[in-house]
Amino acid sequence: MTDAAAPAFAFPVTPGQLQMLWYERDHPNAGSAYHITMTHRLTGPVRPDLVAAAFDAVVRRHEALRTVFRTIDGEPRQVVLGDPKVPLRYVDCGTDEVAADRELRDNAERVFHFDSEPLIRALLVRTSSEHHVLALVAHHLVTDGRSTGLIMAELVTDYAALSAGGRPAGRGGLQLADFTLWQAEALSQDELRRQGLFWQRQLAGVPRSIEMPFDRPRSSVRDNVADGHEFTVPADVTARLRSLAREHGVTMYMMLLAVTQIVLGRCGAQELFVVGTNTERRRRPEFDDVVGCFAGKVPIRADLRGQPDLVTLLGRVRQATLDALSNDDVVFDDALTEPKPPWAPGVPAINQVSFQLFHGGFTATDTTVAGVRFEPIPGPTERIAKEMLVLFVDEGELRCGLMWLTALFDRATVINLCDDFLAVLDAVSRHPSESIWRLPGVDR
Secondary structure: OOEOOOOOOEEEOOHHHHHHHHHHHHOOOOOOOOEEEEEEEEEOOOOHHHHHHHHHHHHHHOHHHHEEEEEEOOEEEEEEOOOOOOOEEEEEOOOOHHHHHHHHHHHHHOOOOOOOOOOEEEEEEEEEOOEEEEEEEEEHHHOOHHHHHHHHHHHHHHHHHHHOOOOOOOOOOOOHHHHHHHHHHHOOHHHHHHHHHHHHHHOOOOOOOOOOOOOOOOOOOOOOEEEEEEEEOOHHHHHHHHHHHHHOOOOHHHHHHHHHHHHHHHHOOOOEEEEEEEEEOOOOHHHOOOOOOOEEEEEEEEEOOOOOEHHHHHHHHHHHHHHHHOOOOOOHHHHOOOOOOOOOOOOOHHHOEEEEEEEOOOOOOOEEEOOEEEEEOOOOOOEOOOOEEEEEEEEOEEEEEEEEEOOOOOHHHHHHHHHHHHHHHHHHHHOOOOEOOOOOOOOO
16 A cells, blocks of 8 residues: 545545455565455357446446555545446467466466555456356455355346346445445444453463464465365264254354364364454345455454363354454454553464355356356465365355465375364264264374
């Protein structure tokens, strides 16, 4: 960010955005760690001009996609650009797969200039007469998980309308600025101080890192390159976990977070630690269809002291989760700066391991409009700002995926960790009254 003259309209950043700006400032080599990719294979008689027009309509509809970040009077601010040029770039690679991959990687990894350009770009690569790849890349500062689904759904809808000779939908109503200003007015300084004191008490004496089976030591310089592995939880295990969650009055989020804490705790024989989690701050339904960064991150304290069984641990996880989500308005790093506790922000902090659960409808869907199939596919490259992500997707079938920094872990190490997850998921579902420390699995 750079200093600039005050524009006609600028508004504050959200707590989640401020955390990301701090991360980018403190990790100049982070590169594309906070880039969110939306990649689709398009099969059929694609009209590149209509894809471009549909993308333009989405950008015009949502102010977040036309927002830059500038320092004004010493404070970071969001500034909405009136009519920026965000063209969709079209490249015909013929049958040259190497060239297509090179274009997609460059599009995914090229850094954004926060103070001068919208934080989204689009690329359409032609790979044959009937096949294209559409790659949208946005910075997490202006989008989140729900927003990516909204962006793609609207783009497909607009493409269908344009193909039929119609017009895309007009500008939306509420925008991220409305939410940001509402949030700023709703929170008093006394409430922010109260939440900051809560976090200082909550994290007092908690180690600042989780003991993990690293294959290589941390380095002050890292490229954030990540790899991933996914597995499906057996249906009978999932059914038992759902039944236990209902019986003990917890959500599947809390159940799976408890399992994650068990696996991580047993990996390093560690009773106290923190797992980071993302929060969704769309607390009013009128913001459900607004594109922007509503996400934040908070730590959830893991307490495995004593010989708790799953039922006991679920009670602890439930309380810790509710407490965390009731105190998620502060900027987490800022809440811990004065007075500095032993767990002051540092290398891993809540950026070490992050837990997330996505429900049905979060992931992009495979759809066909105007004779063109829009099929979601993996992006060309993965980078993460955490050391490891534990991701569950619950769409009736329960799946789990781990993403990790390749600078720290070998694939074989994380595959073993996935086996540990499967073993613990099965064990706790069968023996919820057994001490978590005596369950099978996670032998180190």
